[in-house]
Amino acid sequence: MGSLNFADLNWQEMLEATLATIKMLAYSGLFTIILGLPLGIVLYLWGRSNSIVIRVIYSVLSFVVNILRSVPFIILMVALIPFSKSIVGTSIGVLGTIPALVIGASPFLARLVETALREVDRGVIEAAQGMGASTSQIVTRVLLPEARPGLFAAATITLVTLVSYTAMSGMVGGGGLGDLAIRYGYYRYQKEVMIISVALMVLLVQLLQMAGDRLVRHFTRK
Amino acid sequence: MIEIRGLTKVYGKGDKAATALSGLNLSIKKGEIFGVIGHSGAGKSTLIRCINLLERPTEGEIWVDGVELTKLNRGQLQEQRRKIGMIFQHFNLLSSATVYDNIAFPLRLTGSTRPDIDLKVKDLLALVGLEEHSDKYPAQLSGGQKQRVGVARALASDPDVLLCDEATSALDPQTTDSILRLLLDINKRFHLTIVLITHEMHVIQSICDRVAVIHGGGIVEEGEVTEVFLKPQHEITRDFIRSETQNEGPLRAAIEAKQGEYSKAVKITFLGQKTYDSTLSQVARETGVNFAILQGTISTLKDVPYGQLIVRFEGPAAAIEITIAELTAQGLDVEVIS
Structure with missing residues (x-):
């Protein structure tokens, strides 16, 4: 083990990798929410339906979600290479990783959303039904506002998970800090790059968690 | 005003089926305060929840103001439900919304305009005496204040009927009395028909015109409160009155x-x-x-x-x-x- 030397680090490359990771996070986070939130709402609504047909559809959907959640992300990424190519034209780099990140994280978020919605007091929902609220009004005016702290917590956990997914994507040609850590830190034994990359990701996770906790606290009324 | 005919409610199916109500008939007149008293498990909660179809009857008809609710489709039912206010034992307020927004809730459902909502909510806040608490969240209020918000919210859509599901059971005796006075006041002022269920004879005695005693999923005694209270016929009724007097x-x-x-x-x-x-x-x-x-x-x-x-x-x-x-x-x- 030689001594560490941070002086020769390519800080320019570090910065670019950090920005690339943030970019991946931002896009994949956005699309994960766009996909995962409605999916979670649908899971919640269908899971409580009285109709047998809908309950069957729910079981199927729930099964698919479970499959996607149990496949290791690294394998999912490889399996999704053709899919990524067909959507964004490439399966590598920042852009090529985003479809796999979204497919990997959406079912995860959907389950968390479903759980958060289940925490909403049944009595409040009934009160709204009693006042003549339609299902869509109950979703937008009761479920989502009442579950807001839980939903922010779910989004935070999902984003943190996405940070580790982006790092993993470095193994199969993704970009960002994970890619840097693998290429320089692991393949070329440049421990300094590895340490800094990991430290930056830890910092990123800390910041996300703090921001998330703050939002949760801000919207908690109980 | 409210006609309940042959109301039967069975929970579950087959061996696990439990009958909550069996062939119950009830007729409630416009403008009266009608009380239903019974022990827990007698079916009174199921009964009141069947009136606005929060609970769908297994059999029977529910008529409110000449409309057979049990025959309506979803949209029509939502329309009719706006004419039926309801308050609950545990208040069921939106914890994420202020007192103001809770009261405005039913008005926003129907897409009322902002000035209309403001006018109405301020009126109701004054009616229930919560003007100063308009911007508070339910968690910051006492039980009695929460129920006042519940009452104001239920009245926001100008209902013809107010259903009270054990509305005072979670409150202390003084607060119970203040809520009962409020109910009596709105009954007189708006000529509102009130149906309340309770296990406390005191509630019936304080504000009801007529009372029905429910036991084992059916009505065992019914009549003017003075009649039932002073000359109870059924053993269950006597129990309630004896414990009170x-x-x-x-x-x-x-x-x-x-x-x-x-x-x-x-x-x-x-x-x-x-x-x-x-x-x-x-x-x-x-x-x-x-x-x-x-x-x-x-x-x-x-x-x-x-x-x-x-x-x-x-x-x-x-x-x-x-x-x-x-x-x-x-x-x-x-x-x-x-």
Whole structure:
């Protein structure tokens, strides 16, 4: 083990990798929410339906979600290479990783959303039904506002998970800090790059968690 | 106003089926405060939840203001439900919304305009006495204040009917009374039909015009509160009333303390203005009979005065007979106990 030397680090490359990771996070986070939130709402609504047909559809959907959640992300990424190519034209780099990140994280978020919605007091929902609220009004005016702290917590956990997914994507040609850590830190034994990359990701996770906790606290009324 | 015909509610299927209500009929008039009293598990909660179809009846018809709710589709039902307000034991307010926004909730559902909502909500805040708490969240309010928000919210859509599902059961006695006064006030002011369910006779006695006693999924007794309260027919009804007015043990002791040929214990019931007259002492003086009061209540049923005295007459048997006959002739109800 030689001594560490941070002086020769390519800080320019570090910065670019950090920005690339943030970019991946931002896009994949956005699309994960766009996909995962409605999916979670649908899971919640269908899971409580009285109709047998809908309950069957729910079981199927729930099964698919479970499959996607149990496949290791690294394998999912490889399996999704053709899919990524067909959507964004490439399966590598920042852009090529985003479809796999979204497919990997959406079912995860959907389950968390479903759980958060289940925490909403049944009595409040009934009160709204009693006042003549339609299902869509109950979703937008009761479920989502009442579950807001839980939903922010779910989004935070999902984003943190996405940070580790982006790092993993470095193994199969993704970009960002994970890619840097693998290429320089692991393949070329440049421990300094590895340490800094990991430290930056830890910092990123800390910041996300703090921001998330703050939002949760801000919207908690109980 | 509300007609319930052949209402049956069965939970579950097959072996696990449990019948909550069986073939229940009830008719509630416009503008009255109708109370349903029963022990927990008697089916009263299911009954009130069937009125706005939060609980769908297994069989039977629910008519509210001439509309058969059980025949409506989803959209029509949502429309009708806006005319039926409801308040709950646990208030069921939106914890994420302020008092103002909670009251505005039903108005926003129907897409009322902002100035209309503001006007209405401010009116209601004043009605329930919560003007200063407009920007607070439910968690910052006391139980009584939360229920006032519940009442205001239920009234926001100008309903014809207000359903109260154990609305005072989670409140202390003083707060219960203040909420009951509020209900009575809005009943008079808006000529609102109120249906309430409770396990407390006190609630029925305070504000109801008519009462139904529910037991084992059916109505066992029904009528004017004065009638049912003063002359209960069914054992369950007697239980409720006894626990409210009488103290069984001490009463028996008082009756047994002095028994004999020349004494007779009777229950005298006064109703209306007679409650405040000196009929008893006048009659006793005329017949020369002495009396001892063993137990008694003088109170009101809603706003009708009533009294119920357990009295022991002492004197010659014939004189006691005449006394009883005279009291009956004066319009009092006399029942010989021993």
